[in-house]
Each structure stands twice: as structure tokens, then as C-alpha cells.
Amino acid sequence: MSAISTKQIWWLVIAVAVIWFGNLEYRKLIKPDEGRYAEIPREMVASGDWVTPRLNGLKYFEKPPLQYWATATAYTVFGEHQWTSRLWAALTGFTGLFIVWFAGLRLFGREAAGYAAALLGSTFLYVGMGHINTLDMGVTFFITLGILSLLLAQAQTDIRKQRNWMMLAWAGMGLAVLSKGLMGLVLPGASLFVYMAVQRDFSLLRRMHWLPGLAVFLLVTAPWFYLVMKANPEFFDKFFIYEHYTRFTTTEHGRYQPWYYFIPILLGGMLPWSVLMLDTLWRSVPGMQSGKANMPIGREFNAERFLLVWIVFVYVFFSASGSKLPSYLLPMFPALALLMGKQVAAMSARRLLWLVAPMLPLMLLALGLAPFTDRLAETPVRAQMYGEYAHWLIAAFLLWSLGVAAALILLRRPNSANDRKPVAIAVLALSSLLAVQIGTSGYNAIAKERSGYPIADAIRPYVKEGMPFYSVLTYEQTLPFYLKRTFTLVQYQDEMGFGIMQEPHLAVPDIASFAKVWQAQPEALAIMPLDVYPLLKQQDMAMKIIYEDTQHIVVSKP
DSSP: OTTSOHHHHHHHHHHHHHHHHTTTTTSOOOTTHHHHHHHHHHHHHHHOOOSSOEETTEEOOSSOSHHHHHHHHHHHHHOSOHHHHHHHHHHHHHHHHHHHHHHHHHHHOHHHHHHHHHHHTTOHHHHHHTTSOSSHHHHHHHHHHHHHHHHHHHTOOSHHHHHHHHHHHHHHHHHHHHHHSTHHHHHHHHHHHHHHHHHTOOGGGGGSOHHHHHHHHHHHHHHHHHHHHHHOTTHHIIIIIIIIIIHHHOOTTSOOOOTTTHHHHHHHHTTTSHHHHHHHHHHHHHHHHHTOOSSEETTTEEHHHHHHHHHHHHHHHHHHSSOOOGGGGTTHHHHHHHHHHHHHHHSOHHHHHHHHTTHHHHHHHHHHHGGGGGGGOSSHHHHHHHHHHHHHHHHHHHHHHHHHHHHHHHHTOTTTHHHHHHHHHHHHHHHHHHHHHHHHHHGGGGGGGGOSHHHHHHHGGGOOTTOOEEEESOOOTTHHHHHTSOOEEESOOGGGHHHHHHOGGGSBOSHHHHHHHHHHOSSOEEEEEGGGHHHHHTTTOOOEEEEEOSSEEEEEOO
């Protein structure tokens, strides 16, 4: 990006950082993921047990603890806030831009590296997931660290440097496993095997530094797995068998989608660079098919080809899975950004113009439809909330449209278009980042139905330390975080069924049993869906309504 000076680049980095971290506290937590992954670390801090993850006081073995530990540390240092609950996702997402830049610099050159970081930091899905409290950005960061360290290792002719990069690759895979499970090892390992099969070159196996690498991997992963299985013998079956094999091979979690599910996710998630992505993939495939290395590195290792294999494998792997969510594609994005950055560095401004131009009518269409967002509402209350959100969407798509238009104007200047290419990329990337942040910030307007903060604000005066609080036939994922306490579940299991099975005394199995427990309490609170309240009245339970909205009722003992 030679048309932009070093000083201007630093100002861009500062601007991106301010925009990236600026709204972490503004938005309310939304269920289910943000509530769940904010609450588990809170309970770690409250209990002092950092080995056995618990959700609502119940054993919760769906995921490993690295992000829980990071968030619990943030709580301990900075306090329990919305922004500290999202800090790990934001930090790993932001730092991922620098990893991509550094790897691109070493593999493809300075200009390609700058473009790759700018493209990644402005794609819709990557930016969005960097500001939502889920595990996907953390595992993407460490998987990316692992595979890019592998690429940099294979670019080395010095054995010592190669070994050091491979140790970092093994550590990255270990931290990925501690972030979200075995996918942190399975995806890179399988992709590497596919690459070697495509290349018909298995000599890479001799450069993996297996013994020290496995030692590093086990040093990172083994201590927690040993401690958690020692404290919880039931962990192995739940984590390794059910959460990995069963979830991948069955539709038990209700996340089944058709094979083409990820096509619109990928195209939409890569905005505003979707057409550029398709062009890059199209241009990369012939080099793979011809068997000619486009960019031989080190001992004939082809980084560009490996990135392409990685992208295709991740897409096919999750498309074949019985469980699909949009965020599962996130590990593809850093690799895509590197390939796209390399292509942009090599292409003319005129060609880039034609790859960006289709975004303008798309953004204008979205801008025209945004005022009618309330038409999607099913109730008058939602219509009002969606109407408020429409203002944010209008601002976001207007800014995005202006960014695309400005980039096109810069790219079509006849005399200095190539010199303006970096400026055009920077303008569009910055406007895209800001537009996505405006859109996510505006989600607060419709977060009331997906967050427990209004309930918490209303009932907080009634909540006393040590007072029993029951959650009947429901569990509002964000409410425990806002009230800083857990609930006793009544006739409800869902994802906490395993924990209830291990410690059944921590829950109430049915309404009839709850009626007896309620009667015996001198004071207590309970939250329930609207249609459950009449069922409890039929049990002659004495209740006083202290809060009611369109979804929940909260009662106390009179």
C-alpha cells in the first residue's frame, strides 16, 4: 500500500482500534450465546473453581475453558461488565489482523500484506463475530496462528528458525483445542494431509518436528484435561464422544441445514469483497489443477496452494456436518484475506473497480429497503423496536454506499488510478468497518426481547442475597449475569440436562414438586413464561406478580 505513508498507516491503525473497541459496552448482552459465555466465567470467579466449568451452578462440559479463563481474568482485573465479557472476542479478532499482516508480509510482500489485513478487518462476518461473545473468534485466532506459523516455518531454510515457527504452530493448535475442542487439531491436520495428497509430496512430514511439537501441544492441553477428568470422571464421554462425534454426525442439536446453507453465508459474510473473493478463488484453482506451483517456497512448499486447500476443506467439512451455524465458516476468512490481498496487489485498478462496482447497487438496494424493517415484525411491540432499528440500518447502509462510491471514484481516475488503489481500499475498508459497527450498535433497539437486562433492572430491589430464585420451564441466559446469581431450574433441562443428571438435587423435576417447595419457603422469587403462570395458579400457589412483559412473568411469595 505504497500510496499511503507510514504515518498515515499508523493513524489508520488507531482509527480502526477506536472503532473496533468503541461499542463493546454499549450493547446489551443477547441470548443465548452472549449470556452463556458471560455467565460461566462469572461463576468461575464467584466459586474459585477454574477447573470445572459450570453454567447456572451445573456442570457444563460442552466446551474447553480457555475463553472462560480469559474472561474470568478480565472480570477479576476490570470488573464484571458487558465489555469485559466481550473483550476476548474483540482482542483475538483485532490481533488476528496483525497476524494476517505479518504472515502476508513474509509470504507475499508488503503490499499484499496491507491489503489482506484491510480486507479481513472490514468483512461483515469477521467484524461482527469480533464483537459478539461466542467462542468462534478465539478458536479462529489460534487456528490461524497455527496454520500461518506452519507456512512461515516451511518458508525457512534455517533449521533453527523452522523449528521455532513449528513450535509456535503446535502451540497455536493446542490453544485452539483449549478454545473449542478437537477441531483445533482435526481441521489443520486433515487439511495438511489433503495438501500433501494434492501435491503428491509427503516430505513435509519430516519437517513437522514431531517430538518437541507434540511435547509443546501436550504441555498446553494436557494439564486441564487431566485435572477436569480427575475431578469429573464423566467428562470423557460427554466431551469427547457426545460433543464431538455425536454433534458432527447427527442433527440432535437442531442445527441441521441443507448442503447449500453456507453459500449465502459466505457471500454475505464476505461483504463488501464478495465478488473479489469469487474472482480470487477462480484464479487460484487453475494453478492448483495444473500442478504447477504458483509461488514455490522453501522446499517446494506452496503457501498459496495450502491456503486454498484449507479454505475448501473447512467449507466442505462444515457443509457435511449435521450441525451448522454461520460462525463455523470464520476460520476460512483469514486465509481468504491473504489470497485476496495477493490478488489485489497484482491486479490493476481498473479490474478492481469492476470487482467492487457490483456492491454499489446492492448497498443502495439495502438502503432503500431499510426503512421498511418494521414490516418484518409479527407484533406491534416488535414493529416499534424494528422501526427504531431501521434508523441505525439506514445510517449504516448510507455510509457503506458512500464508501463504495468513493472507492469507485478513486479507482476510475485515469492518470493515477493505480496510485489511488491503496487509498480506495482503505476508504472502503474503513467505511465498511464503521457501517458494520453502526449496525451492530443499533441492535440494542431490538435487544429487549433477547436480553434479560430489563427484567433485572425491574426486579433487582426484590432480590435478596440467599433468597431462593426459581426458573420455571425456562432459562433466560442473560439474566444470571445481570443479577449476579444463579437460579434453581424447575422442569427444565435443555443444554443443562447433563449437569442436572450429575447433580439432580440442584434442580426441581416437575411442577408438582415445585408447588411443595414453594409452599415451604418463607420468601422466594420465580420467573416463568406467560403461559406457565396459569398452570401454577392451578396448584393453589400463593404468588404476587412483580414483573410482566410480553414473554415472562416474575412472581414473589406474598
